[in-house]
Amino acid sequence: MVAPTSKEDEYKDDIVKMLYAFVRCRMFSVVDKLANATSKVVVEQALYEALRISRAAYESSNGSLCELEDKKVVKAYVAKEESVKWLQELLKQDVIRGLEVCREIASRALTFPAKAVEASA
Numbered sequence: 001m002v003a004p005t006s007k008e009d010e011y012k013d014d015i016v017k018m019l020y021a022f023v024r025c026r027m028f029s030v031v032d033k034l035a036n037a038t039s040k041v042v043v044e045q046a047l048y049e050a051l052r053i054s055r056a057a058y059e060s061s062n063g064s065l066c067e068l069e070d071k072k073v074v075k076a077y078v079a080k081e082e083s084v085k086w087l088q089e090l091l092k093q094d095v096i097r098g099l100e101v102c103r104e105i106a107s108r109a110l111t112f113p114a115k116a117v118e119a120s121a
Contacts, residue, residue, distance in 0.1 A: 007086075012105055014083035015047075018054055019109035024074045025066035027053075035106035040091040043102050047084060054078045 019031050030053070033046035057065045057076035065076040091098035 011083040011086040012101065012108070015079045015087065015105050016108045018050060018077045018079040019105065020113075021054070021065050021074050021077050022050065023109050024068070027066070031106045031109050034102045037099055037102055040095055040098065043091060043098070044088070047087070051078060051084070 019034070022028070022030050030046055030050045033049070034043060037043045037046060054065070054076045055078050057063065058078050060076075062073065063075050064073040066074050068074060087098065087101065090101060
């Protein structure tokens with residue numbers, strides 16, 4: 001991920017990091033809900049679901065969200081409380097901007113990290 005240039009970027013990166021684990025595990029529903037959210041309520045439901053699943057996996061015996069076909073384990077990551085609070089506050093202040101940010105976060109979670117792109121070239 002790109003080095004954060006502001007606190008807002010740090011918050012976004014933190015949520016992207018959590019959702020990226022879902023993408024690697026082909027658990028797209030949470031990311032899709034966030035990308036297609038049309039209200040604050042839908043965003044909060046998607047975030048809750050992502051946080052709940054991540055937290056449960058993180059607290060499991062090995063902390064994995066899934067195991068890939070090549071036997072690599074994808075570790076769960078739980079976004080920081082301040083990142084989630086930031087997004088919730090943004091949605092309270094300006095729901096349109098908040099929904100745009102949610103789409104940006106979801107899109108970024110679906111991309112390959114720079115390391116993976118360089119390795120395949």
